[in-house]
Amino acid sequence: MRLQRPARNLMTHAAAEHYRQIFDRRTPGQLRTLAHIKRFMERLVGDKAFRSALLENVDAPRTVSERYGIEVDPMEMLPLWRSSYLKYRLKPECASWPLAVMWDEYMREMLRHRDLLRDQGEMSMINPRFHAWRTRQIRRCNGELGGSAPSITHPVIAFELSEGCTVGCWFCGLSADRFKGYYEYSEEHAELWRGVVGVATEMFGSAARTGFCYWATDPIDNPDYDRFLFDYYQITGALPQTTTASPLKDQALTRRVLELFKRYGGVTNRFSVLSTNHLNQIHAAFSPEDLMGVELILQGKEALTAKAFAGRALARKEKLRAANNDDAIALLDRDHTTIACVSGFLVNMPRGRVQLVTPVPGSKRWPLGYRILDERFFRTPDEFRDGLQSIIDEHMLESPPPNLPIRFRGDLHYEAGSPHFHLRSRNIEHRILDDVAPISVGDLIACGDCTASELAVRVIAGGASALAVADLLDQLYTAGVIEEDLDDRFAWQTSEGITSRIEAAKDAASRTGVDHADSP
Numbered sequence: 312m313r314l315q316r317p318a319r320n321l322m323t324h325a326a327a328e329h330y331r332q333i334f335d336r337r338t339p340g341q342l343r344t345l346a347h348i349k350r351f352m353e354r355l356v357g358d359k360a361f362r363s364a365l366l367e368n369v370d371a372p373r374t375v376s377e378r379y380g381i382e383v384d385p386m387e388m389l390p391l392w393r394s395s396y397l398k399y400r401l402k403p404e405c406a407s408w409p410l411a412v413m414w415d416e417y418m419r420e421m422l423r424h425r426d427l428l429r430d431q432g433e434m435s436m437i438n439p440r441f442h443a444w445r446t447r448q449i450r451r452c453n454g455e456l457g458g459s460a461p462s463i464t465h466p467v468i469a470f471e472l473s474e475g476c477t478v479g480c481w482f483c484g485l486s487a488d489r490f491k492g493y494y495e496y497s498e499e500h501a502e503l504w505r506g507v508v509g510v511a512t513e514m515f516g517s518a519a520r521t522g523f524c525y526w527a528t529d530p531i532d533n534p535d536y537d538r539f540l541f542d543y544y545q546i547t548g549a550l551p552q553t554t555t556a557s558p559l560k561d562q563a564l565t566r567r568v569l570e571l572f573k574r575y576g577g578v579t580n581r582f583s584v585l586s587t588n589h590l591n592q593i594h595a596a597f598s599p600e601d602l603m604g605v606e607l608i609l610q611g612k613e614a615l616t617a618k619a620f621a622g623r624a625l626a627r628k629e630k631l632r633a634a635n636n637d638d639a640i641a642l643l644d645r646d647h648t649t650i651a652c653v654s655g656f657l658v659n660m661p662r663g664r665v666q667l668v669t670p671v672p673g674s675k676r677w678p679l680g681y682r683i684l685d686e687r688f689f690r691t692p693d694e695f696r697d698g699l700q701s702i703i704d705e706h707m708l709e710s711p712p713p714n715l716p717i718r719f720r721g722d723l724h725y726e727a728g729s730p731h732f733h734l735r736s737r738n739i740e741h742r743i744l745d746d747v748a749p750i751s752v753g754d755l756i757a758c759g760d761c762t763a764s765e766l767a768v769r770v771i772a773g774g775a776s777a778l779a780v781a782d783l784l785d786q787l788y789t790a791g792v793i794e795e796d797l798d799d800r801f802a803w804q805t806s807e808g809i810t811s812r813i814e815a816a817k818d819a820a821s822r823t824g825v826d827h828a829d830s831p
Contacts, residue, residue, distance in 0.1 A: 324517060326427035327549065327577025333420045334603075341413070346599035347383045348391075348414045354379055355392055356616065357590050357609035365392060381599070383410055421579065428464040428521065428578065432655075437516035441467070441655070443789070444707040448654040448669045451791035454736035455722050456672060459648045463670060466521035467655035468511055472539055473528040474661050478556045480585060482610065485650065485679050487527035494660045496535035504539060504660065506692030508546045511656075514699060520549030526657055530568075531557040537567045550575045554608075556583035559592055572604055579606050586611040648672035649680030656699065663689050667702050672722075676802050683801035710781070711763040711788045718759030720794045725757040734792055741792060747783050748775030756787070 334342060354361040364375045365385065372385035388410035389396040399405045405412055429449070434442035445465060453460050475488035494500055512519045524543065530536045530553050544550045550571055558565045572580060584590045584607050593607070609616050651670040658665045666686040673680040684706050687698030711717050719725055719734060726733040732753035734741040745753045748770045755766050763784060770780050787793050796802075 324431060324520065324549070324577075326424060326431045327520075329420075329427055330424050330577045330579070333417070333424070342603060343600060344383060344410070345413060345417055346603045347381050348388065348410055349603065350379075350594070350599040351376060351381050351383060351385065351388075352391065352414070353584075353590070353594075353607050353609065354381070357584060357607070357611060357614045358587050359613040360587070369393070380594075387411070388414065424579075425462070425464060428466075432465055432467050432518045432521045434467070434515055434518045437518075438514060438703075440703055440707040440709065441515065443709065445654045447789060447791045449791075450789075451720065451795075452654075452670055454739040454791070455720065456648050456670060457737050459650075459670070459672075460738065463652045464521070465654040465670075466523060466652060467515055467518045468522040469526050469653045469655075469657050470522065470524045470539075471526045471528045471657070471659040471661070472524055472530070472533045472536065476527060476529045477532050477560075478529050478585075480556060480583070480610070483527075485527040490532060492661070493533040493535070496538045500660070501538075501542070503690075503692065505542055505546065507658065507660075507689075507695050508543055510692050510696045510699070512547050514696065517548075520547050522547070523551040523553070525554060526653075526659075529555055529557050531555045531560050531564055534561065534564060537564060537571060540568065540571060544571070544575055549577060552578040552580060554581040554583065556585060556610075558582045559596055562596060569601070569604070576604065579604055581606045581608050583608045583610055584614075587613050651679065651681035653681070656702075658695075665689065665695065665698050665702075667706055671796075676796075678803070682796060683804075684798065686801075710785050711793055713764040714762050715797055716759060716794075717756055717761065717763040717766055717784070718794050719756055719792055721796075723792060725753065727751065727754055727757070741790065743787070745783075747779040749773050752780065752783055756793075 337345070355365075361375070361379065364378075365372050368375050376383060376385055385392065388408050390400040390405055390408055390411045391414060396408075399408075400411065401415060405415070432445060434445070445467065449465055452463060452465075456463070473493040474491035476483075477490040479487075479489070496504075508519070508522075511522065522543070524530060524536070524539055533539070536553075540551060540553075553568055553572075555565070569580070572578075582593060582602075582605055584593060590607070590609070590611065593602075597605075649670050649672060651668070654669045655667070656665050657668045664686055665688075667684040668681045669684070670680060671677045671682045685702050687702060689695040689698050720736075722736055724735045726735070728745075729751070730744060730746045731742050732745050732751070734743065743753065745751050750770060750773050752766070752770060755761065755769065761769070767777065767780050767784070771777050784793075
């Protein structure tokens, strides 16, 4: 896979440059070898028959890899697949297996790229309030999400270019609706699309490059998908990442998308693989070299990967628990709490709707694994800009809201102490100096029975400095340990429930003669 530079002199950024260097610094021969190691690992994780065949041929595993068209010798990468050799992985002794060394080096580079993508959302200069809010959500997620947290890059915006999804995966973490149609690339739609992406770039700067064009949808359901992608690239200088569970549905479209990434890409695409048969079909349609820039997310029942317990997978978990089948839950539950990744704006182009969202663990309150803070509707780029700005003004505050209850996040365990108190989550422990007043600010927040203003009045009346109290509250707020989930308007909703609410709003608007775009 040899990436070509953009024809125009568009701005580059660290994440894209790092990604290109992963491939550019390797020779064609090294890339080909790496592609075949990658295919071996896909079979290892996703295909039970392949794993069994390797175990049956531990002394001659190359006969197995050749049977699958994989042109590398498994004996040169034993630490990747033989349990008795795992102890050598990432140690100097691993040099005896050069292909294992090659793969681990590649994976380290890809993990570094993931971290750079998270950094790419930095907006401290162009939009400091949004930047502070997103940073606070990242800190909260690091403590709240468990094993899901490190993989989340917190893009600032995502777009849906269809209504619903044709795939219908049983484990869909977003409980995608049934497919109702796609947003056509008509002259009118293209003009609005380019205007909306332009507004996002104007307001968020280079952070808009973190955006992507799917959510509870499959990109390949929209036959014009590649045209929307190319517009995004021309406006922002970055080609949005693609994840699809339907790479074979319209292979011509899939290959056009892959060709765009070969020319202009700076990020890995992903195919969700739903079964071993699906894996067979994908491997038959695309060579190892074709898929060097595509991560296969192996979701089949034979795969050694976990499902996030949100959306339909969360509903299945509850059914298993109701049937007293806790063993099945234990086999699946590996601390993977959500597939949502955006801390920012979710834009549905068919509906003309924008929501402020952020990841949370899947739960009865937030069954889709993300919190919805607010929403607006738009028909023009100007209305889109106004909607974004009004949400920012209302929700992206610099300090705890003075007239709302102030308490610690519900997932945190509070331990009183003097002069420090402790807050413990599943991943992180916070140790906070609590010496600004004769009475404990930590105890007052832990009780959760007063607003920020009331707390300040009580502490200041006890002899504390108003500035010191405000500074402590701001530090706790910035650290993401203060509960912000105080609004029930969007809670407890599945995607189907959200659709029903929107349709009801449209129906009510039609009866009153008010366009739904103006509805709250």
